[in-house]
Amino acid sequence: MNFSFHDDLLEMKKMVQSFIxxxxxxxxxxxxxxxxxxxxxxxxxxxxxxxxxxIPERYGGLGLDMVGKSAIFExxxxxxxxxxxxxxxxxxxxxxxxVELGNxxxxxxxxxxxxxxxxxxAFALTEPEAGSNAANLKTVAKRVGDRFVVNGQKIYxxxxxxxxxxxxxxxxxxxxxxxxxxxxxxxxxxxxxxxxAIEKKMGLHGSHTAxxxxxxxxxxxxxxxxxxxxxxxxxxxxxxxxxxxxAARCLGSSEYLLDRSLKHAAxxxxxxxxxxxxxxxxxxxxxxxxxIETLRAFLYRVAWMIDQGEQAVKEAAMVKLYxxxxxxxxxxxxxxxxxxxxxxxxxxxxxxxxxxxITRIYEGTSEIQKNIIAxxxxxxxxxxx
Amino acid sequence: xxxxVCMKQTFDTEAKITLTDGKINEEGVxxxxxxxxxxxxxxxxxxxxxxEGTVTxxxxxxxxxxxxxxxxxxxxxxxxxxxDDPAAFGDEFTAAEVLAAVIRTRTYxxxxxxxQAVDDGSSQVAVRLAQLLDVPHVSTITKLTFxxxxxxxxxxxxxxxxxxxxxxxxxxxxxQGLNEPRYPSLLGIxxxxxxxxxxxxxxxxxxxxxxxxxxxxVTETFIPAQKGAGRILTGDTPERVRxxxxxxxxxxxxx
Ligand SMILES: Cc1cc2nc3c(=O)[nH]c(=O)nc-3n(C[C@H](O)[C@H](O)[C@H](O)COP(=O)(O)OP(=O)(O)OC[C@H]3O[C@@H](n4cnc5c(N)ncnc54)[C@H](O)[C@@H]3O)c2cc1C
Ligand SMILES: Cc1cc2nc3c(=O)[nH]c(=O)nc-3n(C[C@H](O)[C@H](O)[C@H](O)COP(=O)(O)OP(=O)(O)OC[C@H]3O[C@@H](n4cnc5c(N)ncnc54)[C@H](O)[C@@H]3O)c2cc1C
Numbered sequence: 001m002n003f004s005f006h007d008d009l010l011e012m013k014k015m016v017q018s019f020i021x022x023x024x025x026x027x028x029x030x031x032x033x034x035x036x037x038x039x040x041x042x043x044x045x046x047x048x049x050x051x052x053x054x055i056p057e058r059y060g061g062l063g064l065d066m067v068g069k070s071a072i073f074e075x076x077x078x079x080x081x082x083x084x085x086x087x088x089x090x091x092x093x094x095x096x097x098x099v100e101l102g103n104x105x106x107x108x109x110x111x112x113x114x115x116x117x118x119x120x121x122a123f124a125l126t127e128p129e130a131g132s133n134a135a136n137l138k139t140v141a142k143r144v145g146d147r148f149v150v151n152g153q154k155i156y157x158x159x160x161x162x163x164x165x166x167x168x169x170x171x172x173x174x175x176x177x178x179x180x181x182x183x184x185x186x187x188x189x190x191x192x193x194x195x196x197a198i199e200k201k202m203g204l205h206g207s208h209t210a211x212x213x214x215x216x217x218x219x220x221x222x223x224x225x226x227x228x229x230x231x232x233x234x235x236x237x238x239x240x241x242x243x244x245x246x247a248a249r250c251l252g253s254s255e256y257l258l259d260r261s262l263k264h265a266a267x268x269x270x271x272x273x274x275x276x277x278x279x280x281x282x283x284x285x286x287x288x289x290x291x292i293e294t295l296r297a298f299l300y301r302v303a304w305m306i307d308q309g310e311q312a313v314k315e316a317a318m319v320k321l322y323x324x325x326x327x328x329x330x331x332x333x334x335x336x337x338x339x340x341x342x343x344x345x346x347x348x349x350x351x352x353x354x355x356x357x358i359t360r361i362y363e364g365t366s367e368i369q370k371n372i373i374a375x376x377x378x379x380x381x382x383x384x385x
Numbered sequence: 386x387x388x389x390v391c392m393k394q395t396f397d398t399e400a401k402i403t404l405t406d407g408k409i410n411e412e413g414v415x416x417x418x419x420x421x422x423x424x425x426x427x428x429x430x431x432x433x434x435x436x437e438g439t440v441t442x443x444x445x446x447x448x449x450x451x452x453x454x455x456x457x458x459x460x461x462x463x464x465x466x467x468x469d470d471p472a473a474f475g476d477e478f479t480a481a482e483v484l485a486a487v488i489r490t491r492t493y494x495x496x497x498x499x500x501q502a503v504d505d506g507s508s509q510v511a512v513r514l515a516q517l518l519d520v521p522h523v524s525t526i527t528k529l530t531f532x533x534x535x536x537x538x539x540x541x542x543x544x545x546x547x548x549x550x551x552x553x554x555x556x557x558x559x560x561q562g563l564n565e566p567r568y569p570s571l572l573g574i575x576x577x578x579x580x581x582x583x584x585x586x587x588x589x590x591x592x593x594x595x596x597x598x599x600x601x602x603v604t605e606t607f608i609p610a611q612k613g614a615g616r617i618l619t620g621d622t623p624e625r626v627r628x629x630x631x632x633x634x635x636x637x638x639x640x
Contacts (some may be wrong), residue, residue: 012575053571
């Protein structure tokens with residue numbers, strides 16, 4: 001057993017921590033109010049390599065394993081979740097498909113630019129009729145000669161307004177159900193490709209989510225990602241990879257909230273003594289810390305399992321489910337410990353409280369994670385449900 | 386162009402200084418690259434990028450300085466020399482002698498250093514070094530450009546700008562405003578662990594220990610007394626002046 005990070009990773013974590021504290025966190029309120037991450041912050045993030053976390057070194061990225069990526073995401077979780085989501089979606093669902101399923105030409109074309117953050121990635125699965133039931137896609141890609149002609153619509157595509165490269169799932173064989181879906185790499189400039197208006201959201205301000213429309217959009221066959229007909233399986237694989245990263249971001253945000261809560265409880269006095277001397281407040285922070293430590297241990301174990309080449313589908317679902325629920329409970333405690341100020345928007349606590357909410361919904365809802373866990377549990381015992 | 390940067394690891398500027406037995410306590414202190422040396426490193430990297438040269442970092446200090454060296458290498462320096470030998474830990478005189486011995490054997494166009502270290506604040510080492518190496522120096526620069534073998538440096542002169550031209554090789558000390566030091570990139574951090582770091586001793590660089598022994602003796606180290614509350618003098622002007630003179634003579638005894 002060894003619970004320590006290697007030296008390089010510790011250095012990287014430390015550097016990202018100081019980058020976040022000095023270059024991002026001071027602007028977190030501005031990002032929130034303007035619903036926009038300043039270009040200077042994105043540029044600085046590009047320069048230090050935050051867009052290339054999971055892209056292999058031979059394509060100019062860092063090629064971090066899951067433990068490494070989680071360690072960096074944990075630090076990124078400690079600031080504006082909108083900023084973090086831009087990086088999370090790019091390094092996760094927006095590029096993992098190309099890294100894991102792309103052929104050499106596709107990797108050469110996309111990954112170096114994506115590692116430098118010149119081209120940002122997005123992932124387009126969800127449609128009006130296909131949310132939790134992601135196989136129920138209506139977007140159709142019809143083979144005509146050496147290309148596919150794509151028609152349809154996607155919703156809730158994170159990074160869409162910024163992105164150049166989209167991993168798009170579409171139906172290529174309507175008779176074959178979930179085995180009739182194919183993944184495509186679609187470039188923004190493709191004729192017939194349109195990005196809709198930016199959604200107004202409860203949280204994640206600064207990260208933008210929009211609809212996509214495809215009108216007779218022609219995609220060359222070279223842009224099929226992986227094997228034709230395997231698009232649904234690909235999507236599940238990409239999402240499973242993203243889950244651990246999302247859990248790491250939840251861990252970082254929870255740590256931030258505990259830190260702020262401890263500070264507030266020590267500094268704020270009522271009834272002639274600090275809140276910290278009230279036993280109920282002590283118990284709140286104890287609960288928060290306990291959940292955070294449990295999450296940390298579980299998260300890095302699942303990340304490690306994946307790095308050992310294990311599938312860990314069940315564990316990835318568990319840790320995403322657990323992390324989002326921990327973040328949610330910790331955020332609730334944090335608001336409570338802060339009292340009125342926890343509800344006021346001049347102060348960051350209510351922002352985290354709102355941002356926590358989406359983690360139980362996107363990249364697979366909590367209910368869907370439980371379905372996956374139960375399905376795996378019964379499967380391990382030879383029972384199909 | 387080949388650049389050598391003299392770097393010192395110092396206390397974090399936010400560190401709380403405490404004394405134990407009359408000595409500054411190093412327990413639990415965060416160590417950083419002296420902020421002025423960070424400007425020097427950044428400037429060296431800019432020169433390297435513009436002219437395809439190399440950047441070598443030279444530092445004096447115990448094992449802990451390795452961390453600062455790794456950071457400089459992660460920012461983009463090519464290699465480093467650490468003089469890790471108690472005989473080299475002396476005063477400004479010692480440091481300059483040691484640095485000169487390391488640098489003398491190398492070929493360089495530019496030497497960069499911070500204009501002062503935030504711990505001792507003496508502003509001496511780099512200037513002494515230039516003297517020992519017999520190269521010109523320009524201190525507290527805010528801009529550096531090159532025109533062939535001539536360097537053009539700018540420095541603040543009481544609100545104006547002084548422009549100084551010197552022939553290379555030359556030494557420059559960096560002032561705040563020279564540049565904005567970069568963060569090391571994540572990839573830079575990984576590459577840093579594979580870059581060469583040479584550890585040398587005083588004997589190894591051909592110096593006799595007693596010839597470089599420190600010349601300054603510290604008689605006492607103390608924390609300045611807490612600043613008391615100020616006092617606003619009242620009354621008409623002659624009255625206030627009288628009171629001020631009395632205070633200066635009798636209470637603070639400065640006149
Ligand atoms: C801000 C934001 C960003 C997003 N980014 C992306 C993106 O980049 N790419 C992308 O493709 N998608 C994205 N999504 C879509 C997201 O993944 C879906 O919203 C999510 O999967 C839920 O789908 P739905 O909204 O259609 O809800 P529904 O599927 O309609 O679910 C509604 C409720 O019913 C429950 N439910 C549904 N089916 C079952 C079942 N079988 N068993 C038990 N309970 C069930 C759900 O758990 C949920 O509680 C994003 C969404 C948001 C809000
Ligand atoms: C939107 C909004 C509208 C408001 N409107 C009004 C209004 O119209 N008029 C008005 O007068 N006020 C108003 N308030 C103030 C509100 O009533 C207070 O915020 C609330 O009473 C909590 O006080 P506090 O914010 O100072 O938190 P604190 O008193 O600092 O409490 C922080 C935390 O410590 C806990 N705590 C404190 N003391 C103890 C103790 N002895 N034992 C156990 N736990 C303790 C609290 O339960 C809480 O969890 C409003 C507040 C908000 C946010």
